[in-house]
Amino acid sequence: MNIAFYHNLPSGGAKRAVFEMIRGLSKRGHRIWEYAPKTESAERNFMSLSDYCEKSIFFDSHQLQPVERWIPLITPYLNLAILIANFTRIDRMSRYAAKVIDAHEPDVVFVHDCMIAGPPHILPYLHSATVYYCHHGLRTYSQLTQTEKKNHKSVGHSSFGHVKSQYYTQAGRIGDFFRLQTEHRNIRAADYVWTNSCHSRERIYAMHGVDSKVVRLGVDTDRFRPLNLPRADYLLAVGGLQPFKGYRFLLGSLARIPRSQRPHLIIAANAEDSDYRGEIIEMAKHLNVSMEIRKIWNDDVLVDLYNRAIVLVYTPVMEALGLAALEAMACGTAVVAVREGGIRETVVEGRTGILSDRDENEFAAALVSAINNKDLIQEMGKAGSIEVQQHWQWDGAIEHIERALERVVAGSK
Structure with a gap:
């Protein structure tokens, strides 16, 4: 053609x-x-x-x-x-x-x-x-x-x-x-x-x-794949710094986790609204949430971040599909996400990730469950990689x- x-x-x-x-x-x-x-x-x-x-x-x-x-x-x-x-x-x-x-x-x-x-x-x-x-x-x-x-x-x-x-x-x-x-x-x-x-x-x-x-x-599973790297102590969010990506909700949820258990958050962003960036930085400081924003253009860096994260956290408002969730799953990383939009068609609830309503208390509880149950998260990561290999090639x-x-x-x- x-x-x-x-x-x-x-x-x-x-x-x-x-x-x-x-x-x-x-x-x-x-x-x-x-x-x-x-x-x-x-x-x-x-x-x-x-x-x-x-x-x-x-x-x-x-x-x-x-x-x-x-x-x-x-x-x-x-x-x-x-x-x-x-x-x-x-x-x-x-x-x-x-x-x-x-x-x-x-x-x-x-x-x-x-x-x-x-x-x-x-x-x-x-x-x-x-x-x-x-x-x-x-x-x-x-x-x-x-x-x-x-x-x-x-x-x-x-x-x-x-x-x-x-x-x-x-x-x-x-x-x-x-x-x-x-x-x-x-x-x-x-x-x-x-x-x-x-x-x-x-x-x-x-x-x-x-x-x-x-x-x-x-998903390009030759690029996005498990590297068998040791997990670091951070949650990963991937997506542009824009209001509809739901970072205010994410920070509010993290603030509800006791400080002794609250993990570091890395946001890997490819684009940003400069006003919104300033707002979420100020919000993170106000809520005592440890947060780092990285501008990511290199896939190798992104794959490394996926592989080392505890989980991918995903909170966009009514996202059409959620390719970042599929990329994380392909890398063997479990997903904790809001139960709405296209994410319900990518993350298999209870098998490749944990889904929550858009409620800060409920989402915080889901994160605590993930942080405290490493064996479960490891099994979900393995299942996610298999799910992508079988259905998202x-x-x-x-x-x-x-x-x-x-x-x-x-x-x-």
Whole structure:
């Protein structure tokens, strides 16, 4: 097949999954051209696709950066204006990109998420057969969380505080409405929609009335594997420093563990919201939680961290799938996670990890149970590695993706 591959993904689990898809399809003899908006070199170079694509074409979109400095009464609405301006710019770029892609006459356009808009703006403008793979669920989740974060800084208890809170909240509501309408238009333009979990499939249908197909991902078990290293005295969290990753909840849970038993926390982050980083550092100090933040770009370092951790702690809000949990399991490390979102489809409760409701006392109890029962955690780690080997291998996932793409191509002719 001649596959046009369009994406605008940041570093992280989705970009890693895309890399494995491209590598696997390329090794099976398919011709792949990559198309993407230009991004910062760090984002583009993370799991670069160029070695497995015949050609890579990047488009200028000139995105404006949100204002990070907090200016009372102004910042939320200024960032709302920037959001709308960026959507307009990327829409203009997408019209042009669609013409370029269609002119090359691919058998199928395999479209992946946009870090700005979620379902990419290019979908309504493509005339070739399109498959859109939705990695992150719906963008309004993070938009709502960001809004709540800003409200937290501004809410007062007086009537004036209530009015001010409503004023700030309105900017978030307008942004959410704008994003939702754009998502709705874009996702409904795809010929086929695929996603990574039953949780994501249900959310897509609930929000947009679009039926999607669950196409499972995998883990590179040649890289993420047990190294038989001695366990260190830390908990590991993996994921960007962003509000929807649930680090406030995690710190609150750790604070409920007696100080004599409270382990050190390492957060391995690939990206960050600078304001949020400062907030959780201050929160950790206030709660007397020992915490270290590491910026991780190197897989070997990440694999070492997985292998030495007591457990992986995983607390994102309604995460679409949870690739970090699968990577930890592949390394033979048990997972303690919140029982919601896609994590219920990756962690086998009681066998490869411990799941808890989003309750700080309950989550703290789960962590104490893990810390005090090393034999159980060791057995869960072994079971997790077997689970990934049996059910989450990329070879099987790529074969499934290839067959599904071939059916799309056959149906479009």
